Amino acid sequence: MIRDPSLQELKRYNWRRFTPAQRMGRYVAYLLTVIALVWTIRGLDIYWPWVWDSPVQMADLFRRMYPPDFANMREILRVLMETINIATLATLLSLFFAIPTAYIAARNTSPHPLLVWVGRFILVSSRSVNTIIWALLFVAIFGPGAVAGVLAVAFRSVGFIGKLMAEAVEEIDPAQVEAMKATGAGPGKVLMYGIVPQVMPAFFAVTILRWDINIRESTVLGLVGAGGIGLILQGSIDMFAWRQVAAILIAIMVVVVLAEIVSAWLRSKVLD
Amino acid sequence: MELNIENLTKSYGRGQPVLNGLNLTVDGSGITAIIGSSGAGKSTLLRCINRLIEPDSGTVRLNDVELTALKGAALRKARRSIGMIFQSFNLLDRLTVMENVLAGRLGYVNFWQASSRRYPQADINRAYELLELVGMEEFVNQRASRLSGGQRQRVGVVRALMQQPSILLADEPTASLDPRTSLQIMELLQDIAGNLGLPVIINIHNVDQARTYTDRIVGLRYGHIMFDGTPADLDDAALDAIYDGKDWNEDPGEAESGGAGGSRGSGGAGGKDAKRELEGARA
Amino acid sequence: MQAQAPGSAGAAQGRPDYRWKRPQFFTNPYVRWGLPVAGLAYLLWAISTLSINWNRVSAGIPRAGRIFGNAWPPDFSRSNLIISGFTESIQIALLATALGLLISVPIALLAAKNIMPRGLHWFGRGIIIVARSFHPVIVAIIFVKAVGLGPFAGVLTLTVYSLGFVGKLLAEAIEEIDEGQVEAMRATGAGFIKVLLYAVFPQILPRQVGLSIYQLDSNLRASAVVGVVGAGGIGGTLMNSFRRFDYDFALAILLLIIAIILVSEAISGRLRSGLS
Numbered sequence: 001m002i003r004d005p006s007l008q009e010l011k012r013y014n015w016r017r018f019t020p021a022q023r024m025g026r027y028v029a030y031l032l033t034v035i036a037l038v039w040t041i042r043g044l045d046i047y048w049p050w051v052w053d054s055p056v057q058m059a060d061l062f063r064r065m066y067p068p069d070f071a072n073m074r075e076i077l078r079v080l081m082e083t084i085n086i087a088t089l090a091t092l093l094s095l096f097f098a099i100p101t102a103y104i105a106a107r108n109t110s111p112h113p114l115l116v117w118v119g120r121f122i123l124v125s126s127r128s129v130n131t132i133i134w135a136l137l138f139v140a141i142f143g144p145g146a147v148a149g150v151l152a153v154a155f156r157s158v159g160f161i162g163k164l165m166a167e168a169v170e171e172i173d174p175a176q177v178e179a180m181k182a183t184g185a186g187p188g189k190v191l192m193y194g195i196v197p198q199v200m201p202a203f204f205a206v207t208i209l210r211w212d213i214n215i216r217e218s219t220v221l222g223l224v225g226a227g228g229i230g231l232i233l234q235g236s237i238d239m240f241a242w243r244q245v246a247a248i249l250i251a252i253m254v255v256v257v258l259a260e261i262v263s264a265w266l267r268s269k270v271l272d
Numbered sequence: 273m274e275l276n277i278e279n280l281t282k283s284y285g286r287g288q289p290v291l292n293g294l295n296l297t298v299d300g301s302g303i304t305a306i307i308g309s310s311g312a313g314k315s316t317l318l319r320c321i322n323r324l325i326e327p328d329s330g331t332v333r334l335n336d337v338e339l340t341a342l343k344g345a346a347l348r349k350a351r352r353s354i355g356m357i358f359q360s361f362n363l364l365d366r367l368t369v370m371e372n373v374l375a376g377r378l379g380y381v382n383f384w385q386a387s388s389r390r391y392p393q394a395d396i397n398r399a400y401e402l403l404e405l406v407g408m409e410e411f412v413n414q415r416a417s418r419l420s421g422g423q424r425q426r427v428g429v430v431r432a433l434m435q436q437p438s439i440l441l442a443d444e445p446t447a448s449l450d451p452r453t454s455l456q457i458m459e460l461l462q463d464i465a466g467n468l469g470l471p472v473i474i475n476i477h478n479v480d481q482a483r484t485y486t487d488r489i490v491g492l493r494y495g496h497i498m499f500d501g502t503p504a505d506l507d508d509a510a511l512d513a514i515y516d517g518k519d520w521n522e523d524p525g526e527a528e529s530g531g532a533g534g535s536r537g538s539g540g541a542g543g544k545d546a547k548r549e550l551e552g553a554r555a
Numbered sequence: 556m557q558a559q560a561p562g563s564a565g566a567a568q569g570r571p572d573y574r575w576k577r578p579q580f581f582t583n584p585y586v587r588w589g590l591p592v593a594g595l596a597y598l599l600w601a602i603s604t605l606s607i608n609w610n611r612v613s614a615g616i617p618r619a620g621r622i623f624g625n626a627w628p629p630d631f632s633r634s635n636l637i638i639s640g641f642t643e644s645i646q647i648a649l650l651a652t653a654l655g656l657l658i659s660v661p662i663a664l665l666a667a668k669n670i671m672p673r674g675l676h677w678f679g680r681g682i683i684i685v686a687r688s689f690h691p692v693i694v695a696i697i698f699v700k701a702v703g704l705g706p707f708a709g710v711l712t713l714t715v716y717s718l719g720f721v722g723k724l725l726a727e728a729i730e731e732i733d734e735g736q737v738e739a740m741r742a743t744g745a746g747f748i749k750v751l752l753y754a755v756f757p758q759i760l761p762r763q764v765g766l767s768i769y770q771l772d773s774n775l776r777a778s779a780v781v782g783v784v785g786a787g788g789i790g791g792t793l794m795n796s797f798r799r800f801d802y803d804f805a806l807a808i809l810l811l812i813i814a815i816i817l818v819s820e821a822i823s824g825r826l827r828s829g830l831s
Contacts, residue, residue, distance in 0.1 A: 037653055040646040044706045045787075054702040054711075061701045085601035092598070128813040130780045132692060136797050140622060142615040146605040179362035179428075182322055183435055184351035184379025189386050193375050197366040220692040223784065227605075230693075237696060253688040368578050389577035400573040413578055 061242065068250055069243035076232065076251050083228035084255065086146055086221065087214035090153035091207060098158045102165035109169055109195065123166070126159030131217045135226040146227030153217055157210050168202035169195065204270040212263035219252050273335060273438045273471050274299040275321070280330035282316055282495075290316045291327070291495040298439075298488075303465045303472045305482040308492035309515050314475040317492070318441050321473075322354045323347060335438060352379035355432030355470075359444040361424040365417040369408060369427050372416050373399045376434030395434070402430045406460060422453035429460060433468075440464065442474040446481070454478070458485040479511065622802055629810055630803035636792055637808060641815070644788035647709040647781075648774035654710070655717025655774075656767055662718060663725035669737075670729060670755070683726065687719035695781040706787030713774045713781065720773065721766050725759060732758040765827050772816075772823040779812050 018026065050057075104110045105119025134155045138148035177194040185193070222230020229252060236244045277296040283289035290313045298304050306314050319325035321332055323339060332339045334353065342350055355376075363372050377395050378386055385391060403409045406426040411419065416427065425445055432440055442461065446454035462485050465472045476482045482489055483503040491499035491506075491514035499510045581587040631637070664670055665679030694715050698708035736754040745753065782790020789808060796805040 033653075036649055040650045043642065044646050044650070044710070045643070046707050047703070047705065050703050050705075051707055054707070058701045061697070082604060085604060089598070089601055089605075124817065125813060128776075128816040129809065130776060132780050132783055133793070133809065136783075136794075137622075140797065141619040143608070143611040145608060145611070147607050147612060150605070173365075175358065175360050175362040176364050178324060179356070179358060179364075179431075180375065180378065182324060182351060182354070182356040183376055183431070184348040185375075185386075186345070186348055186383075188383050189378045192383075192387055193364060193367070193371075193378065197364055200366070216688070216690050220690045223692060223696070233693065234696075237700065249689070249693075252693075253685065256688040257684060370575055371577070393572050396573050396575050400575075412575070 064242040065246035067243065068246035069241070070247045072244065073247070073251075076229070076248055079229050079232055080251055080255055082146065083218045083221075084215060084259075086149045086228055087153060087211060087218040090150045090218070091157055091211045091214050093150065093154040094157035094161060094210075095207065097154075098161040098165060101158065102162045102169060105162065105166040106169035108172070108174065109191075119162075119166070123159045123162040126155055126157075127163065128159075129156070131156040132220065132224060135221050135224045139225050144225035144227075149218065149221040149226035149228055152221065152226055153214050156217070157214060160210050160213075161206050164206045165199065165203060168199045168206075172198040201271050205267045208263050208266050208270070212259050215259045216256055219256075273301070274333075275335075275439060275471075275473075276331075276333040277317075277321070278331045278333075280317070280320055280332065281328045282313075282320060282325065283328060289328075289495055291320070291330075294330070294495060294497065296490065296497065296500075298471060298473060301465060301469050301471045302487035303461060303474060303485060304488045304490060305486040306473065306475050306490050306492060307477065307479060307482050307514060308498075310477075311494075312492040312514075313495040314492055315443055318356075318443050318473065318475055321441060322351050322356060348379060352435050353438045355435050355437035355440045357425065357428045357432050357440070357442045357445050359447045361421070361428050361448070363416040363419075363424050363427060363431075366415065368413050368415055369403070369419070370399060370412045372427055373403065373430045373434050376431040379435065399430070399434060402433050403427075406430055420453075421449045422456060425449065425453075425457050426460065429457075429464070433464070433470075437470065440470050440472045442472060444475045444477060447477060454481065461485070479506075482506075625800075626802040626806040628803065629807035630801070631807045633804060637789070637811065640782075640789035640792040640808075641811065643706055644778040644782065644790070645775065647706050647713060647786075647788055648771060648778045651710050651713030651778070652717055652767065652771045652774050654714045655721060655770065656763075658714065659718050659721040659725055660763075662722050663729060664751070664755075666722065666726040667729035669732075669734065670751075679726070683719060683722040686715050687723060691716045691777050691781055692784055695784045695786040699785045704785045704787075709778060709781050709786035709788055712786055713777055716777060717770050717774060721763075721770050724766055725763060728759045728762045729755060768823045768826050772819050775819050776816055 016023075101119050101122050103119075104115045105123055107113075107116055110116045110119065131152050134152035135148060138151045142148050142151070172195055176198065177190060180190040180194040218228050219233075220228075220230045222228045222232065223234050225231070229248065233245065233248050233252075236242075236248060275296075275298040277294060280291050280294040280296075281289055282291040290311075294313075294317065296317075306317065308314055316325055320327040320330075321334075321339070323332075323342075327340065330340065334350070337350055339347070339350055364375065367375075371389065374389070374391050374395060377391060381391060381395075400409065400412070403412060406429060408423060408426050408430070411423065411427075416424065419427065428445075440461075445461070446457050449457060458481055461472055461474065464470050474486065476486075483506060486503060489499065489501065489503055489506050490497055491510060493514050493516060498513045499506065501510075579587060581590065662679055662682055666676055666683055667679070668676050670676075671679065691712050695708060695712040698711045702708050702711065732755060736758065737750060740750040740754040778788045778790070779793070780790050782788035782792070783794045785791060789812065793805060793808050793812075796802075796808065
């Protein structure tokens with residue numbers, strides 16, 4: 001017979017959402033977060049009057065950008081094409097370094113355990129230095145221009161592609177490699193039949209993804225003199241030609257969105 | 273064909289050696305079965321023959337070529353004469369059946385032929401004929417990943433045969449197959465051994481299949497040979513010695529749980545005495 | 556099964572040879588040949604438009620040698636500059652991550668097809684797309700012009716950056732939730748907010764935590780860079796050192812950036828795998 005519990009019985013079932021240990025953990029986490037944020041806001045050298053003023057300033061800026069001025073569209077598109085070219089060439093260039101580095105950085109294919117560390121070091125250094133910083137370096141070496149830009153984007157891409165490819169290589173099914181060795185195939189043929197087919201989808205997906213990211217990266221190379229749309233953008237900003245700035249930004253956005261659509265479509269085709 | 277294994281020793285890490293001074297000679301044709309519970313060293317033994325696993329010491333001779341002394345290109349050349357089929361089939365999943373069987377010729381073609389898939393016409397003909405032999409000719413351009421277990425193993429057999437080997441190693445080829453497909457593969461192996469005159473060494477856990485389909489049975493326990501004779505000679509006492517009193521009648525899952533079957537309970541006690549006698553005789 | 560000794564060229568046995576061609580990814584031969592040709596043509600054209608000044612390039616190698624010579628050994632002496640720069644970068648990253656996460660949740664909800672009525676989710680998607688299309692450096696320049704030089708612009712920039720990344724992934728996570736839980740909550744008569752709290756948030760929370768940690772790591776790297784255009788942090792210090800040709804100081808900063816990124820990546824990876 002079901003009957004309503006008495007008050008005493010209700011108190012016996014003391015349901016709480018979190019155990020005491022979990023509650024303690026959550027409080028500690030909240031406390032740490034709050035402390036970190038307070039330290040941050042206190043510490044930052046922020047000029048608060050400007051902060052309160054900022055919505056007004058931004059509204060003013062947007063008003064000056066409207067309507068966008070597409071007068072120089074032909075030149076803008078030409079330079080945008082250069083930006084895309086830089087991204088594409090750089091992605092392809094990076095493959096020449098990324099693939100061998102991934103090969104030696106993967107524990108199951110590397111010729112020597114020491115080389116694994118060498119490979120990893122190369123990949124990590126490449127990834128940790130931002131594209132812009134690489135661009136600064138290459139502009140200092142080779143002077144301003146697209147060469148510095150291509151090298152900068154390429155050097156940054158090696159780490160991205162190499163790391164993901166090394167992970168893909170480490171995840172292959174070793175049974176297929178074993179079977180190829182058993183037929184008497186040499187290391188090159190073992191690689192070609194036993195390893196490459198297994199990592200092909202990852203290879204294409206990663207490369208296409210990096211190309212997509214590189215399009216975005218290449219838009220800012222010009223700001224440090226390494227080619228692409230960034231130069232025109234900086235120039236327009238320096239001349240306070242805000243309506244042209246708006247036009248350039250819209251053009252960039254269209255290109256980036258298109259690249260992303262293309263990249264997503266290609267990757268869906270590849271990951272069968 | 274003569275395969276000579278002398279004093280083969282292999283241990284993993286600091287534990288007991290998996291193979292301890294093993295001696296075995298296989299000659300002529302026919303099917304030699306290697307039986308024993310898991311961990312007895314069957315897989316290691318097979319892989320030491322074509323040196324997919326490196327033995328710690330000992331020699332392996334195939335037709336007067338000392339396999340254990342070879343290195344690099346010479347070793348790869350020798351591997352061509354040793355075909356192998358695997359428990360998990362080890363097919364190249366993303367490639368087609370045809371490419372999989374042509375891969376059996378990788379030891380014979382050069383890099384450019386391999387990469388462009390321009391194999392000699394004789395190889396292509398042979399591939400088709402062998403695929404017809406095993407009934408897989410309709411799947412020539414089918415992706416290997418879409419095949420069933422039995423189909424995959426048949427492709428694996430063709431790949432091994434494409435090498436024109438002098439001996440075929442089979443590492444538990446039916447362990448992943450259902451009973452009916454299992455028998456199909458065993459019959460196929462019998463055919464190969466009989467009609468093609470190709471000697472087969474097969475690791476097998478199913479003792480009944482070993483008795484029915486093979487000509488010689490070698491029983492391993494802890495890396496030693498406990499039994500070596502015809503299927504007719506394989507009696508319960510021998511089985512107890514090989515399987516250490518565990519059940520050998522069941523599927524490997526139950527056998528590994530160590531004597532799950534009730535019907536063997538009474539036989540176990542008697543078996544242990546015979547086992548001790550056998551051990552005494554060998555020591 | 557009768558086996559003959561298999562395979563010689565069939566002509567010898569009076570049988571026609573078997574034909575086999577390797578499987579192709581592109582079945583249409585025009586596409587198969589056209590694509591690589593078009594690709595090669597594009598590459599050659601792209602390289603030609605780059606207007607490479609080969610004199611400059613060849614002069615670059617010795618110049619690189621000189622720069623690396625000046626850069627080594629790295630100069631860590633101006634530690635107060637380095638410390639203040641890095642501290643500011645870390646603070647910018649922290650604040651931006653917090654703000655970004657805060658804003659991402661409602662915007663991701665807006666952008667989710669399964670939560671919002673038809674037209675509204677396009678608006679949310681639009682915001683996220685705009686936030687993602689622009690490299691943080693561009694966003695930084697705009698904000699610097701709008702709100703002035705300094706870390707405030709950096710915080711705003713990285714907040715937008717976080718919104719773009721976290722917002723998109725969170726929206727996708729929301730779209731992938733188990734609808735059954737939402738349905739059950741609605742059936743109990745719960746209002747919109749309660750449905751969110753009980754049916755939606757618990758499903759996306761693990762994802763959100765992982766994303767937060769990843770984004771903090773990302774923001775840390777990005778904060779080092781937005782300083783290059785004046786939005787605060789170590790980037791500005793780095794930019795100045797390049798301008799003044801203080802390559803040894805620049806190398807010191809770079810090495811520290813790499814070290815911090817490595818540490819942060821290790822911690823974030825450890826945290827994320829520990830939580831999953």
